Amino acid sequence: MDYKYRPIGAQTVDYKLRAAAISRTGELLLGRRCWFVSSSVGKIGIFVSTTGSNSSPQIRQQQGSAMPFGNTHNQMKMKYTSEQEYPDLSKHNNHMAKVLTPAMYERLRSKQTPSGFTLDDVIQTGVDNPGHPFIMTVGCVAGDEETYEVFKELLDPVIQDRHGGYKPTDKHKTDLNPANLKGGDDLDSNYVLSSRVRTGRSVCGFCLPPHCSRGERRAVEKLSIEALASLTGDLKGKYYALKNMTDAEQQQLIDDHFLFDKPVSPLLLASGMGRDWPDARGIWHNDTKTFLVWVNEEDHLRVISMQKGGNMKEVFNRFCTGLTTIETLFKDRGHAFMWNEHLGYILTCPSNLGTGLRAGVHVKLPNMSKNAKFEEVLKRLRLQKRGTGGVDTAAVGGVFDISNADRLGFSEVELVQMVVDGVKLLVEMEKKLEKGQSIDDLIPAQK
Amino acid sequence: MCYVEVSWSESLTLYLLRTCAHAAKKLFFLSQRLTQQYVIMNLYLCSAEYPDLRKHNNCMASNLTPAIYAKLCDKATPNGYTLDQAIQTGVDNPGHPFIKTVGMVAGDEESYEVFADLLDPIIRERHNGYDPNIMKHPTDLDSSKLQSGHFDERYVLSSRVRTGRSIRGLSLPPACSRAERREVERVVVDALAGLKGDLTGRYFSLTQMTEAEQQQLIDDHFLFDKPVSPLLTCAGMARDWPDARGIWHNNEKTFLIWINEEDHTRVISMEKGGNMKRVFERFCRGLKEVERLIQERGWEFMWNERLGYVLTCPSNLGTGLRAGVHVKLPLLSKDPRFSKILNNLRLQKRGTGGVDTAAVGGVFDISNLDRLGHSEVQLVQTVVDGVNYLIECEKRLEKGQDIKVPPPINFYMHGT
Numbered sequence: 001m002d003y004k005y006r007p008i009g010a011q012t013v014d015y016k017l018r019a020a021a022i023s024r025t026g027e028l029l030l031g032r033r034c035w036f037v038s039s040s041v042g043k044i045g046i047f048v049s050t051t052g053s054n055s056s057p058q059i060r061q062q063q064g065s066a067m068p069f070g071n072t073h074n075q076m077k078m079k080y081t082s083e084q085e086y087p088d089l090s091k092h093n094n095h096m097a098k099v100l101t102p103a104m105y106e107r108l109r110s111k112q113t114p115s116g117f118t119l120d121d122v123i124q125t126g127v128d129n130p131g132h133p134f135i136m137t138v139g140c141v142a143g144d145e146e147t148y149e150v151f152k153e154l155l156d157p158v159i160q161d162r163h164g165g166y167k168p169t170d171k172h173k174t175d176l177n178p179a180n181l182k183g184g185d186d187l188d189s190n191y192v193l194s195s196r197v198r199t200g201r202s203v204c205g206f207c208l209p210p211h212c213s214r215g216e217r218r219a220v221e222k223l224s225i226e227a228l229a230s231l232t233g234d235l236k237g238k239y240y241a242l243k244n245m246t247d248a249e250q251q252q253l254i255d256d257h258f259l260f261d262k263p264v265s266p267l268l269l270a271s272g273m274g275r276d277w278p279d280a281r282g283i284w285h286n287d288t289k290t291f292l293v294w295v296n297e298e299d300h301l302r303v304i305s306m307q308k309g310g311n312m313k314e315v316f317n318r319f320c321t322g323l324t325t326i327e328t329l330f331k332d333r334g335h336a337f338m339w340n341e342h343l344g345y346i347l348t349c350p351s352n353l354g355t356g357l358r359a360g361v362h363v364k365l366p367n368m369s370k371n372a373k374f375e376e377v378l379k380r381l382r383l384q385k386r387g388t389g390g391v392d393t394a395a396v397g398g399v400f401d402i403s404n405a406d407r408l409g410f411s412e413v414e415l416v417q418m419v420v421d422g423v424k425l426l427v428e429m430e431k432k433l434e435k436g437q438s439i440d441d442l443i444p445a446q447k
Numbered sequence: 448m449c450y451v452e453v454s455w456s457e458s459l460t461l462y463l464l465r466t467c468a469h470a471a472k473k474l475f476f477l478s479q480r481l482t483q484q485y486v487i488m489n490l491y492l493c494s495a496e497y498p499d500l501r502k503h504n505n506c507m508a509s510n511l512t513p514a515i516y517a518k519l520c521d522k523a524t525p526n527g528y529t530l531d532q533a534i535q536t537g538v539d540n541p542g543h544p545f546i547k548t549v550g551m552v553a554g555d556e557e558s559y560e561v562f563a564d565l566l567d568p569i570i571r572e573r574h575n576g577y578d579p580n581i582m583k584h585p586t587d588l589d590s591s592k593l594q595s596g597h598f599d600e601r602y603v604l605s606s607r608v609r610t611g612r613s614i615r616g617l618s619l620p621p622a623c624s625r626a627e628r629r630e631v632e633r634v635v636v637d638a639l640a641g642l643k644g645d646l647t648g649r650y651f652s653l654t655q656m657t658e659a660e661q662q663q664l665i666d667d668h669f670l671f672d673k674p675v676s677p678l679l680t681c682a683g684m685a686r687d688w689p690d691a692r693g694i695w696h697n698n699e700k701t702f703l704i705w706i707n708e709e710d711h712t713r714v715i716s717m718e719k720g721g722n723m724k725r726v727f728e729r730f731c732r733g734l735k736e737v738e739r740l741i742q743e744r745g746w747e748f749m750w751n752e753r754l755g756y757v758l759t760c761p762s763n764l765g766t767g768l769r770a771g772v773h774v775k776l777p778l779l780s781k782d783p784r785f786s787k788i789l790n791n792l793r794l795q796k797r798g799t800g801g802v803d804t805a806a807v808g809g810v811f812d813i814s815n816l817d818r819l820g821h822s823e824v825q826l827v828q829t830v831v832d833g834v835n836y837l838i839e840c841e842k843r844l845e846k847g848q849d850i851k852v853p854p855p856i857n858f859y860m861h862g863t
Contacts, residue, residue: 076526080626087625088654088690120624127687213531215495243499269680276538279499 074110074118082106085120087127095350096126096139099157113150117143117211122151125271132267138162138351141271143211145204145338145346159343159350163408172344172354175411176324178317184420187310191427192361193399196306197319197416199356200299200347202338203330208348209298210271217280217296224295227329228284235322237286239295242278258283260297273298273348290315291322299347299356301326310361316416344408354408359419362388366398367433368426373443377429380446381422382406402426418447493517496531498538505550506761507537510568524561528554528622533562536682549573549762552682554622556615556749556757566761570754573762574819584755584765587822588731590724596831598721602838603772604810607717608730608827610767611710611758613749614741619759620684620709628691631711638740639695639704646733648697653689669694671708684709684759701726702733710758710767721772727827755819765819770830773799776837777809778844784852788840791855792833793817813837829856 077085086105089097100123108119126139140158142148148155156168187195202208203223206216225239240249253259262277263269284293294302303326305319327337338346344354368374369385378385386401402423404415429439497516500508511534519530537550551569553559559566563579571578598606613619614634617627636650651660664670673688674680696703705713714737716730738748749757755765779785780796789796797812813834815826840850 074527077624077626080624080630084626084629085624087687124686128685213496214498215492218495243502270686274539275535275681276498279538 074112078110082109091130093131094126094137094139095158095161096123100154104153108151108153111150113144113146115144115207117147125267128270129266137267138349141210141348142208144207148343155350162351166409171341172408173411174344175413176320178320180413181313181316181416184313185311187312187423188427189310192310192363194308194362195310195312195315197315197359198302198304200352201301202346203300204336204338209273214276214279220300221280221295223335227326230329234288235286235291237284239282239284241282256289258285258292260294291318312420352407355412355415357412357415358403359416360401360403361423362399363402363423364399365426365430368430369398380444382418382447383422493520502541504542505537505548506569506572507534507550511565515564519562519564522561524555524557526555526618528558530562533558536678539681540677548678549760552621552759553619555618559754569761577820579753583752584819585822586755587824590728590731592824593724593727593827596724598834599838600721603721603774605719605773606721606723606726608726608770609713609715611713611763613711613757615747615749621682625687625690628707632691632706634746635706635712638737641740642736645699646697646702648695650693650695652693667700669696669703671705702729723831763818766823766826768823768826769814770827771812771814772834773810774813775810776841779841780809788852791853793829793856794833
């Protein structure tokens with residue numbers, strides 16, 4: 001071969017791997033890798049994974065986190081100054097961009113959670129998505145429960161901004177007793193087409209969707225399938241794994257409006273929630289199709305109770321019963337839900353902290369929506385509007401998705417009460433506008 | 448998984464062991480939090496982490512056995528890049544309709560060493576049996592060796608040669624931090640400012656471009672956009688867009704460099720018409736000049752004897768060179784032997800919009816298939832000879848004459 005031109009200094013590359021000190025300690029601690037699960041009195045079940053072709057199961061440790069988007073080499077980044085690494089947020093409009101000053105970036109960038117989630121991992125989605133036309137986005141996500149502690153300095157102001165002034169010292173109350181809800185069974189079905197309550201839950205001991213490995217995601221799925229399989233009565237149902245679904249099952253789920261698709265929103269993709277799709281994702285629903293659980297979509301679990309018509313009370317009843325039953329089932333298997341006194345239920349997006357609850361209706365408000373006071377009324381009722389396709393869509397045909405705007409700082413019962421009362425009022429106003437009457441006397445005070 | 452029953456005393460022992468293990472794990476976590484040095488993931492068996500590749504059709508899926516995965520899954524390059532990161536794009540994208548994708552990227556130069564157990568078979572598959580362990584890649588940028596590089600301009604609309612170059616010491620686009628990416632921009636733009644003569648030019652940063660500049664670049668077909676192909680976005684190459692991305696071109700608009708798109712740099716020489724000789728001459732001259740300029744500043748390109756120029760995608764190793772033309776072949780493209788002819792000539796066809804597109808109006812983008820194991824001169828010569836042959840076929844078909852399928856080129860002897 002003719003080497004007329006050769007790059008100067010071409011040389012073979014030398015590298016040194018970091019010392020594998022950890023693997024030895026791990027081996028001493030646990031020997032063969034096992035999961036210990038206490039099942040019943042007198043017996044401890046040991047689940048031993050056999051690896052088939054491997055002669056001995058290998059303990060898998062990693063130096064550095066496994067975030068696939070290249071933020072793992074946090075220590076190596078330290079050789080650059082904070083200024084060199086600080087993102088360009090000059091054209092950005094989200095909560096993260098408003099809060100993250102260069103000084104804060106400098107203080108937080110050397111930190112990571114025990115599972116290796118770093119500041120750059122937290123903010124990547126906010127850096128990649130400068131702003132959303134319909135809604136002010138949060139711009140940061142949590143990779144695990146500890147994110148909210150380690151990156152407190154960034155997340156507390158974001159939470160305060162997003163959740164109406166919720167202070168770092170505030171306590172959140174959880175109330176899932178449906179008997180405390182007043183009314184809600186009498187929303188006018190001529191206007192209210194359907195009622196729905198959803199929330200999310202995260203399982204302790206596993207990283208959240210932006211950060212979890214395939215093994216963790218599969219473990220969450222396995223746990224969920226087991227727990228949900230033991231539901232009985234009107235909650236008895238079936239699990240459909242996204243990757244094993246038959247065409248017939250898929251079509252049925254689409255017709256029922258149950259099937260969730262691979263996320264296309266850049267808000268979700270940029271934080272790594274679409275990785276390994278559709279591995280370990282699935283949908284569980286009960287036989288009557290009124291109670292639905294999404295596994296490993298944007299959160300570990302999304303729990304949804306819904307039905308046609310305006311009987312929000314029934315929807316909320318089923319929601320609470322189902323949720324508390326599921327929580328017990330998970331606890332029995334040694335995995336509580338992530339929860340603390342300050343932030344309530346811990347979820348991936350800081351906007352869903354607290355209750356994680358969105359109670360909403362699809363309601364026909366063609367006249368009301370054209371009224372100049374619509375936005376103001378919603379604001380005072382602490383409600384928000386969306387299109388019927390979800391958070392990234394616009395309304396079609398005068399039918400709106402009206403739901404509570406808050407998540408944190410109010411209990412579940414309080415939020416559903418707001419929706420029930422608020423929607424009643426909106427329907428009243430709609431009826432008045434239909435008759436050509438004024439709604440001025442109905443305008444509520446700020447809640 | 449198997450469920451094992453144990454006696455009371457055994458279960459007590461195990462319970463104590465478990466409590467101790469948990470306590471030890473908590474202590475360990477605590478100590479790590481204090482030292483901030485190492486980090487432990489949840490301890491899962493490799494088999495629990497192995498991706499589900501049953502519906503996949505890419506080079507990574509064909510070569511990643513559970514055994515190789517188990518061997519590599521706990522390794523990382525000195526920069527901290529891991530196997531899961533490298534294969535993420537292949538796991539997320541099971542297959543492409545037009546072309547068998549590679550399904551794996553490198554995060555840095557060391558990836559090709561650390562993950563050699565997976566990358567070597569992928570390279571062998573993708574590059575026709577080229578074995579990096581026993582073969583050497585030839586680099587030859589002497590454009591004077593190219594013969595008969597002038598095409599019939601009634602058929603060839605434009606000629607183009609592109610390659611990529613990576614800056615040694617900085618991580619590649621899937622893994623680089625913002626500071627590294629900005630450093631690449633700084634180093635390259637600095638060097639390009641030293642180009643003279645017909646190579647004198649200007650840099651347009653994507654973040655600071657004016658509306659007028661942007662429109663001009665679009666009209667010239669120079670502007671590259673934020674990647675939308677999931678092959679690229681799943682590998683993390685679109686992070687922090689458009690920070691530290693930009694386009695440099697010379698005043699004559701015949702020599703163009705993309706900064707921080709899919710590679711550190713993409714170098715493109717092009718012009719309308721069929722003068723491939725001049726395009727290649729400028730290509731070689733420009734590349735050597737840029738290399739000299741960065742070396743003056745203490746930097747160099749990623750290159751080694753085994754793999755040639757090191758780039759993000761294993762499919763671009765070696766020369767990273769794609770020499771191509773936009774050529775009108777309306778009759779030949781409808782001939783059922785078209786694919787076979789192209790194959791034997793070691794050429795590939797694409798639509799005129801790039802790798803993910805289909806052809807429009809009988810105009811094809813014809814370029815070399817190979818990248819590694821043959822020098823730049825050899826590859827461009829293949830394109831020149833091949834396209835000349837295609838034009839001959841088209842002319843014959845126009846006259847109603849028959850054409851012959853040429854014998855396969857005998858210039859790669861890497862087995863199969």
